[in-house]
Amino acid sequence: xxxxxxxxxxxxxxxxxxxxxxxxxxxxxxxxxxxxxxxxxxxxxxxxxxxxxxxxxxxxxxxxxxxxxxxxxxxxxxxxxxxxxxxxxxxxxxxxxxxxxxxxxxxxxxxxxxxxxxxxxxxxxxxxxxxxxxxxxxxxxxxxxxxxxxxxxxxxxxxxxxxxxxxxxxxxxxxxxxxxxxxxxxxxxxxxxxxxxxxxxxxxxxxxxxxxxxxxxxxxxxxxxxxxxxxxxxxxxxxxxxxxxxxxxxxxxxxxxxxxxxxxxxxxxxxxxxxxxxxxxxxxxxxxxxxxxxxxxxxxxxxxxxxxxxxxxxxxxxxxxxxxxxxxxxxxxxxxxxxxxxxxxxxxxxxxxxxxxxxxxxxxxxxxxxxxxxxxxxxxxxxxxxxxxxxxxxxxxxxxxxxxx
Numbered sequence: 476x477x478x479x480x481x482x483x484x485x486x487x488x489x490x491x492x493x494x495x496x497x498x499x500x501x502x503x504x505x506x507x508x509x510x511x512x513x514x515x516x517x518x519x520x521x522x523x524x525x526x527x528x529x530x531x532x533x534x535x536x537x538x539x540x541x542x543x544x545x546x547x548x549x550x551x552x553x554x555x556x557x558x559x560x561x562x563x564x565x566x567x568x569x570x571x572x573x574x575x576x577x578x579x580x581x582x583x584x585x586x587x588x589x590x591x592x593x594x595x596x597x598x599x600x601x602x603x604x605x606x607x608x609x610x611x612x613x614x615x616x617x618x619x620x621x622x623x624x625x626x627x628x629x630x631x632x633x634x635x636x637x638x639x640x641x642x643x644x645x646x647x648x649x650x651x652x653x654x655x656x657x658x659x660x661x662x663x664x665x666x667x668x669x670x671x672x673x674x675x676x677x678x679x680x681x682x683x684x685x686x687x688x689x690x691x692x693x694x695x696x697x698x699x700x701x702x703x704x705x706x707x708x709x710x711x712x713x714x715x716x717x718x719x720x721x722x723x724x725x726x727x728x729x730x731x732x733x734x735x736x737x738x739x740x741x742x743x744x745x746x747x748x749x750x751x752x753x754x755x756x757x758x759x760x761x762x763x764x765x766x767x768x769x770x771x772x773x774x775x776x777x778x779x780x781x782x783x784x785x786x787x788x789x790x791x792x793x794x795x796x797x798x799x800x801x802x803x804x805x806x807x808x809x810x811x812x813x814x815x816x817x818x819x820x821x822x823x824x825x826x827x828x829x830x831x832x833x834x835x836x837x838x839x840x841x842x843x844x845x846x847x848x849x850x851x852x853x854x855x856x857x858x859x860x861x862x863x864x865x866x867x868x869x870x871x872x873x874x875x876x877x878x879x880x
């Protein structure tokens with residue numbers, strides 16, 4: 476009894492207001508709120524954006540303050556003292572600040588593109604989980620129909636056994652078939668509960684009770700994966716320019732002051748300027764330039780590979796959709812024929828014109844046809860979602876739905 480109550484709660488339709496609010500886009504937002512990869516990318520984007528504080532700064536680092544104090548012991552403690560104070564700060568190299576700003580901007584744009592790509596990836600997980608739940612639901616309906624038909628046939632057989640028209644062994648055959656149908660129903664119920672649980676885990680509690688997704692009429696102009704690849708190339712190019720604009724460590728300019736007091740030859744205070752200019756060297760620059768160029772080469776190669784894979788994936792998904800829709804059309808015709816066959820076979824059996832084995836053989840064909848039609852419809856719906864996934868349609872951006880699944 477508890478199992479049936481739980482299943483009834485799982486299959487109960489949402490209230491009208493909840494159905495209006497529920498959409499794949501809403502469920503996607505719920506899933507992203509608990510997705511570790513998405514949250515990590517968002518944190519990394521914020522970390523890169525925080526480098527804008529350095530770009531806005533007048534100096535490319537932190538200033539420093541130093542000093543010392545000395546006492547001439549020969550003249551006596553405290554009789555001759557010298558105090559020095561030094562204040563210094565690094566300065567920007569020519570073009571370094573602009574190059575760093577470009578690097579930060581390109582880095583933020585790269586993580587924004589990767590966040591959009593992660594949205595698409597999580598949407599793909601939701602789409603697959605949604606159709607897994609839909610497939611389990613259709614299997615459950617087929618199992619219920621099978622059990623209902625088995626019980627109807629069992630009643631007809633028992634009536635004829637009681638009348639003596641057919642032997643008692645035929646009732647055992649019907650009982651075996653009914654028990655098999657009950658077992659299939661129990662397995663279908665368990666599969667549905669598991670499939671819905673997976674969707675709830677992905678979304679943080681949302682139920683997979685959504686309308687079927689239609690093929691996006693106008694796909695995005697730029698696929699999120701290609702957008703991320705382009706952003707990666709731009710970030711690598713900006714890093715190459717930054718390395719070129721930083722051939723040496725930052726120079727340093729400082730101001731120092733000196734004060735002499737006591738029994739010394741020269742009394743008074745002095746003020747001076749100190750400049751520190753590091754020199755460029757191949758030992759420093761060649762490895763950095765090679766590393767930046769390697770990252771750029773990798774990003775360009777990955778972009779070319781991504782473009783080839785995207786074109787192949789889009790074409791394959793559209794071919795699969797045409798095949799799935801044709802299969803669904805054939806499966807519907809097959810089920811209509813099988814239903815007609817079963818109806819005629821049951822009439823013939825009740826009239827004593829055919830045996831129980833022939834009836835079950837035809838009924839098995841009908842069960843297979845019903846299961847095939849249910850799976851074909853799910854495959855067609857899944858294929859539509861996969862086309863949207865292949866073209867890069869993120870739910871909530873340009874989503875169109877139809878009301879029937």
